[in-house]
Amino acid sequence: MLDPAGKLPKAPGMSVAQLTIDLAAVVANWRALDRAGSAETGAVVKADAYGLGIDDVGPALAKAGARHFFVAAAEEGVALRRALGPGPVIYVFSGHMAGDADVIRTAALVPLINSVDQLLCHVESLPGHPFGVQLDSGMNRLGMEPSEWAALRDLALAQKPELIMSHLACADEPKHPMNTQQLNTFLGMTQDVDVPRSLAATGGILLGPAYHFELTRPGVGLYGGLPFVDAVPVVTLDIPVIQTREVQVGESVGYGNAFVADRVTKVATIAAGYADGLIRAMGPRAALTAEGVKVPVIGRVSMDMLTVDITDVAGEPESLQMLGAHQSVDTVAEYAGTIGYEVLTSLGARYKRTYVPHT
Numbered sequence: 001m002l003d004p005a006g007k008l009p010k011a012p013g014m015s016v017a018q019l020t021i022d023l024a025a026v027v028a029n030w031r032a033l034d035r036a037g038s039a040e041t042g043a044v045v046k047a048d049a050y051g052l053g054i055d056d057v058g059p060a061l062a063k064a065g066a067r068h069f070f071v072a073a074a075e076e077g078v079a080l081r082r083a084l085g086p087g088p089v090i091y092v093f094s095g096h097m098a099g100d101a102d103v104i105r106t107a108a109l110v111p112l113i114n115s116v117d118q119l120l121c122h123v124e125s126l127p128g129h130p131f132g133v134q135l136d137s138g139m140n141r142l143g144m145e146p147s148e149w150a151a152l153r154d155l156a157l158a159q160k161p162e163l164i165m166s167h168l169a170c171a172d173e174p175k176h177p178m179n180t181q182q183l184n185t186f187l188g189m190t191q192d193v194d195v196p197r198s199l200a201a202t203g204g205i206l207l208g209p210a211y212h213f214e215l216t217r218p219g220v221g222l223y224g225g226l227p228f229v230d231a232v233p234v235v236t237l238d239i240p241v242i243q244t245r246e247v248q249v250g251e252s253v254g255y256g257n258a259f260v261a262d263r264v265t266k267v268a269t270i271a272a273g274y275a276d277g278l279i280r281a282m283g284p285r286a287a288l289t290a291e292g293v294k295v296p297v298i299g300r301v302s303m304d305m306l307t308v309d310i311t312d313v314a315g316e317p318e319s320l321q322m323l324g325a326h327q328s329v330d331t332v333a334e335y336a337g338t339i340g341y342e343v344l345t346s347l348g349a350r351y352k353r354t355y356v357p358h359t
């Protein structure tokens with residue numbers, strides 16, 4: 001045996017990046033979105049709470065008063081039920097998929113039924129079990145279309161759904177005509193229906209009360225991302241410096257000699273790369289900060305490392321910051337030509353994670 005005396009260290013040292021997740025900030029963002037209107041405010045915690053950890057984020061939001069949670073798949077609902085215990089409502093966006101009945105029953109999940117087939121499957125396998133209805137108001141992704149809903153409406157309503165919802169395609173662009181078009185379609189499809197309704201995610205909440213109905217479903221805004229411009233930052237990512245060196249004029253750095261020094265350059269090699277979700281495509285457009293001073297990435301992003309020009313930084317920094325007060329998830333997303341959602345859900349499994357509690 002390699003470690004007969006059990007002497008291998010269990011706790012990580014200083015060699016991996018430190019990801020700090022501020023649960024008090026998540027709660028502050030939830031409360032701010034809750035104050036935007038009079039609707040009840042839910043919480044979308046699919047994809048492991050956008051990569052931040054459902055076991056910690058879920059209970060923090062429940063403690064703050066969230067009573068309606070949304071996940072993408074029934075399996076995620078099971079993990080959330082384990083974290084929350086009985087009580088809060090857990091909706092599943094993918095609805096009732098074949099083979100899910102046991103999981104939906106035992107974890108007391110509420111599938112958001114999106115087709116005739118799903119409705120039949122649900123009432124046959126779990127008669128009397130709560131469900132919601134997902135309508136397609138124009139996004140053409142999930143949900144029943146107006147003609148399908150018209151044919152099914154009386155049958156579905158007779159089974160007493162808990163919620164009727166739809167999703168906006170362009171809510172992050174307040175002036176987009178698609179927003180009012182979908183609102184009107186949703187209003188038409190739910191006219192004279194006495195069931196709580198939900199249309200707005202983060203972007204929809206910011207469009208104003210006409211979009212709120214009885215329940216809202218913010219996700220990214222809780223985690224500090226756009227389009228919630230007033231969000232409090234939630235994640236901080238500090239990456240330790242492994243080594244520094246001085247590179248002379250004409251010398252190159254990294255794979256493919258992608259960077260060539262045109263001045264004497266102090267280079268820091270830091271301990272995170274594309275295997276940690278620092279998207280390789282961001283390459284030399286990216287920057288980090290050292291005590292608030294912006295420092296550019298040079299050369300290519302490696303699997304486990306990045307090289308950074310710290311010539312303008314005094315002394316030897318122990319770590320550089322990728323995400324935090326000086327640089328948001330959306331700034332980093334822009335470096336990579338993507339959106340904050342993808343930066344969050346790509347955050348690496350290797351990071352040492354610390355949660356700032358919500359008290």
Ligand SMILES: *Cc1c(COP(=O)(O)O)cnc(C)c1O
Pocket residue numbers: 044046093166167200201202203217218219220221
């Ligand atoms: C992901 C998702 C949300 C949350 O969206 P955000 O833009 O993150 O607030 C709400 N509703 C549905 C149907 C979703 O898929």
